[in-house]
Amino acid sequence: MFNQYTISQFRSLKTPFYYYNADLLNKTLAAIRSSAEFYNYKVHYAVKANANEKILRTISNNGFGADCVSGNEIEKAIQCGFDPKNIVFAGVGKGDDELQFAIENNIFSINCESIQELEVIDYFAGMLNKKASVALRVNPNIDAHTHHNITTGLTINKFGISENELYTILSNRELYKNLIINGLHFHIGSQITDNTVFVNLCNKINQIQKYIYEKNIYLPHLNVGGGLGINYESPINQIPDFGAYFSVFHNNLKLYKIQQVHFEPGRSVVGQSGSIITKVLYVKENSGRKTIICDAGFTELLRPALYQSSHKIINITSETGSSVYDVAGPICETSDYFAKDIIMPETNRGDLIAILSAGAYGEAMASQYNLRSLANNYFSNELEAYRLKSNLIPASVEPEFLQK
Numbered sequence: 001m002f003n004q005y006t007i008s009q010f011r012s013l014k015t016p017f018y019y020y021n022a023d024l025l026n027k028t029l030a031a032i033r034s035s036a037e038f039y040n041y042k043v044h045y046a047v048k049a050n051a052n053e054k055i056l057r058t059i060s061n062n063g064f065g066a067d068c069v070s071g072n073e074i075e076k077a078i079q080c081g082f083d084p085k086n087i088v089f090a091g092v093g094k095g096d097d098e099l100q101f102a103i104e105n106n107i108f109s110i111n112c113e114s115i116q117e118l119e120v121i122d123y124f125a126g127m128l129n130k131k132a133s134v135a136l137r138v139n140p141n142i143d144a145h146t147h148h149n150i151t152t153g154l155t156i157n158k159f160g161i162s163e164n165e166l167y168t169i170l171s172n173r174e175l176y177k178n179l180i181i182n183g184l185h186f187h188i189g190s191q192i193t194d195n196t197v198f199v200n201l202c203n204k205i206n207q208i209q210k211y212i213y214e215k216n217i218y219l220p221h222l223n224v225g226g227g228l229g230i231n232y233e234s235p236i237n238q239i240p241d242f243g244a245y246f247s248v249f250h251n252n253l254k255l256y257k258i259q260q261v262h263f264e265p266g267r268s269v270v271g272q273s274g275s276i277i278t279k280v281l282y283v284k285e286n287s288g289r290k291t292i293i294c295d296a297g298f299t300e301l302l303r304p305a306l307y308q309s310s311h312k313i314i315n316i317t318s319e320t321g322s323s324v325y326d327v328a329g330p331i332c333e334t335s336d337y338f339a340k341d342i343i344m345p346e347t348n349r350g351d352l353i354a355i356l357s358a359g360a361y362g363e364a365m366a367s368q369y370n371l372r373s374l375a376n377n378y379f380s381n382e383l384e385a386y387r388l389k390s391n392l393i394p395a396s397v398e399p400e401f402l403q404k
């Protein structure tokens with residue numbers, strides 16, 4: 001996964017840092033594109049998963065749209081080459097300035113989450129002399145069977161409009177003079193690994209759509225959100241099975257007249273392409289437990305502390321021996337752990353550790369808590385080009401750690 005030259009280059013870089021595999025990202029994007037084109041589905045990348053500029057440019061160059069959850073994300077997406085006509089805007093608490101920015105930029109759709117928000121969008125659209133395109137985000141009360149902190153489609157969650165409100169809005173839709181209500185939107189959660197959850201979503205959507213079409217209302221767009229999970233346990237160069245994912249919707253969704261189906265994947269697009277490279281500062285032994293203290297913490301990868309998620313962790317500079325370790329960061333918080341009780345090769349101060357599958361919700365959730373510096377990011381293709389250009393590491397020379 002990391003060749004000797006790459007690891008040797010890592011040794012010269014300040015840790016911790018994010019390392020992105022450009023080749024894998026491109027292959028993943030190609031896989032999504034070909035599967036989506038097959039079914040004529042539109043894909044909007046969920047920017048919040050990773051808003052790194054080079055990643056955004058790579059994704060926009062591949063013809064994807066963007067799913068944004070703030071005005072700043074919309075602005076950044078446009079700067080990075082996404083066409084506003086392919087941008088959707090979700091979020092349970094969109095600010096006045098964010099809504100005005102979205103309306104002024106004529107984005108494809110504002111995904112509205114309450115009746116009150118609908119009134120506000122209508123007001124601002126009128127003020128700006130525009131017609132705003134709006135989709136209604138429905139809370140379908142579907143259990144995503146994922147961690148409770150990343151479940152969004154249950155009625156106890158704050159997201160979306162209830163079914164009853166939906167029907168009220170649609171029957172009163174003439175009231176909203178400055179809106180074009182042209183679609184339904186759903187997003188039930190993240191890291192969904194069981195496709196029957198998506199089948200349940202399709203069945204629920206069919207039920208809602210049937211009711212709407214019996215009332216002779218035609219909504220040309222259907223956005224089914226994101227949420228496709230990735231394999232954190234054995235993540236080596238894995239491209240999620242987008243063919244299988246899209247076919248679930250193809251086989252289970254009933255479409256009316258000519259409806260365009262939209263998707264908003266985030267994690268599954270970028271998750272496997274990123275790692276965090278961190279250096280071992282200390283190995284402590286406390287009442288029989290060995291704890292690796294590395295120089296990355298939850299300021300670089302919040303997921304384990306935020307929702308007890310696990311990432312595969314490998315020592316990339318040592319292969320010998322083995323022991324049971326906890327892996328912790330340097331932050332002054334008890335939750336600052338990446339793993340507990342994992343088996344790793346004998347690990348020592350100065351070793352480099354890779355935390356895999358950190359491309360999604362890693363760099364995007366970085367913070368400066370403890371006044372830490374934000375970590376750098378490096379791309380595989382750039383490091384390789386630099387190596388070849390500077391001839392820093394001739395191919396005949398083995399990196400130091402491999403010589404011992």
Ligand SMILES: *Cc1c(COP(=O)(O)O)cnc(C)c1O
Nearest residue numbers: 046090190226227264265266267
């Ligand atoms: C976060 C989010 C997504 C992306 O979810 P993933 O699990 O990363 O695919 C899509 N749509 C909306 C509305 C979101 O909030």
